[in-house]
Amino acid sequence: MNKVLKYVFLAIIAVLIATVPLYSGAFITRFLIGVILYAIMAEGWNVIAGYTGYPSFGNVVFFGLGAYVTALCMINFHTPFILSLIFSSIAGALFAIIIGIPILRLKGHYFAIVTLGIGETMMAITFNVPFTGTGAGLSLPLASNPNLFYYVSLIVLVIFIVFLKFILSGRLGYGMIAVREDEDAAKMMGIDTVAVKIKAFAISGFFTAIAGGIYAYWSTFIDPPTVYDPVMSIKMIIMTVFGGAGTLLGPVAGAFIIIFLSDFLSTHFTILHTFFFGGLIVMTAIFLPKGLMDVLSQKGIGWKYFIENIRKHRV
């Protein structure tokens, strides 16, 4: 009986989430679209960093690429929105494979900084090649129904989470976790670590690019500094780390909480908002390096937990 009740409860919540645009105003819908897009990106970072142990500091490159592919398809070839998103996702995955082959051999700091550099480089290239509209940016047609973005992004997020849950219980998922825990040992056990890393990176690129495509049509205007903003890569990271890297729903919780706080501060305490992201990152790194999900899984939580975290990591 308890189980039935639980499913009924979950079903009600699912229906409530799925029908948000029908009963809430444009403001809340808009806020939730932002949350869902960031949740997709954070989950994308979670795949390559949280599960596979390769902390990319430039995942925004897939977002920007996806945004530009969708924009260029819709402007130049008038392809339908959904088809453009598919092109974006394929471009994101292909790009991840192409850059992944050389850079996924690098470890630690080297991998992190190279990915950071790729984002900056794509921004510089987009500024300079003529068909991307250079620094002036691109304007997309206006969508007839703004609620479309809510449904599309929600469906993508749900597909992503279900897909991730599916691969985590399979060969690839165990391979990713093995690579994260000890790459050499994984190789010795016969895991094709190169293939695992590239597949994980491709999944990450695939979904992050879709988020970029949705963003492009939603905001109707994109330019290089917006869609290749390195701070966006950091937002994906902090959302995942805050929620819990290497957990299925941590990134979603992180995205929701952080965007809620950020929006709240920016409307009510503008000055505090200046310090928000930097301060949040510093606090999370010191007190919550394992994320919210780890805190929730503890029985009886007190100061001891946080002090223990510090004691373990300080010099």
Place this chain on the structure above:
Amino acid sequence: MFELQIIINGLLLGGLYALMAIGMSLIWGVTNVVNLAHGALIMLGAYTTFWLFKLLHLDPFISLAASFAVLFVFGFLIQKYIINFVIRAKMFITLLLTFGLDILITNVAQTAWTSNFRQTSPSYASNGFSYGIITVPYVRLAAFAISIALVFALYLFLKKTKTGQAIRAVSQDIDAARLMGINVANTFAVTFGIGAGLAGVAGSMIGVLIPITPHMGEILTLKSFVIALIGGLGTIFGPLVGGLFLGLVETFGSFHLGAKYADVIVFGILVATLIIKPTGILGKNNE
């Protein structure tokens, strides 16, 4: 003849690059933290000199000392009270933390000083001497000379002084250093302070050459990393070689391909170095 001018420009820029990167290389080599807030520290150095010049009419080359002092204290406190707490956490946590500091410092600077372009412009900024068709601006020559001098000063400091020896000991073996009675936490803080101070001096001189904005640091962080990497970690003269190399390549590259591609060139060098020789030009091969 024109090529000679490019070589001179590249070398003069490269000296300054070396000074900019040596702090990052030192911090990385000793504490194993890649400081993504390095560009922000350079930016703070640039503003320190700018305000001293603007408000007190202090010559930018005199205020270098002030810039070093301010950034040394700032860096010391950051390492001692923030970074030291996460130094043994996962590598990406320290990267994330320093990036958080970068965002924090940049945002505060932007709120306090707006995003307006500013420049430290002493009366002699455009003076120089010419020989044939080659021109050497005094400011760039002075920046180059001071940078090289500071690199050598750092070398002597690390070799000859007690603090310098402590820093080298900690970078080699933390546990053994601790057993010898070295306070590791303070040594880390001093190391970060010196790195930050040198970044501040570099920033002060960069502010005389190019416009200052709160966001100027982003690309400088990346460049510092590339230079530290090309030169090889844990070497003192590595960043000097790396800086001169990057200065030359960038100057040649922007001349032949256009200034817009300067950042792309930097990144190309980064990837090429990592693939061909990840330990850098002067680095040892056993990493």
